[in-house]
Amino acid sequence: MEPVKIKRPTQEELDEMGIEDWPIWEKEVSEFPWFYSEPETFYVLEGKVRVELDEGEPVEFGKGDLVTFPEGTGCTWIVQEPIRKHYRFG
Numbered sequence: 001m002e003p004v005k006i007k008r009p010t011q012e013e014l015d016e017m018g019i020e021d022w023p024i025w026e027k028e029v030s031e032f033p034w035f036y037s038e039p040e041t042f043y044v045l046e047g048k049v050r051v052e053l054d055e056g057e058p059v060e061f062g063k064g065d066l067v068t069f070p071e072g073t074g075c076t077w078i079v080q081e082p083i084r085k086h087y088r089f090g
Contacts, residue, residue, distance in 0.1 A: 004053070006061050007066050022042075025083075025084075027082065031077065032076070034075055039089070040068070047062060047079065049061055054075060
């Protein structure tokens with residue numbers, strides 16, 4: 001399985017991707033299971049999250065991170081600080 005990708009993009013990279021036009025998702029401190037039936041890329045505007053993967057080591061990300069979860073990833077999200085993110089599926 002492909003790994004989860006986490007990077008710190010430049011403002012230029014964000015502009016090229018058109019991040020500002022992507023929808024926004026928000027979630028309070030919580031814990032929930034999730035399965036990615038398609039890939040998701042998102043840019044974290046606020047918050048801190050730890051994700052326990054069904055296969056592999058846990059990943060952590062927060063404000064300023066660009067994250068990509070590959071299709072077929074099963075996991076549990078642990079929202080440690082309320083999250084707000086721009087996201088895109090596919």
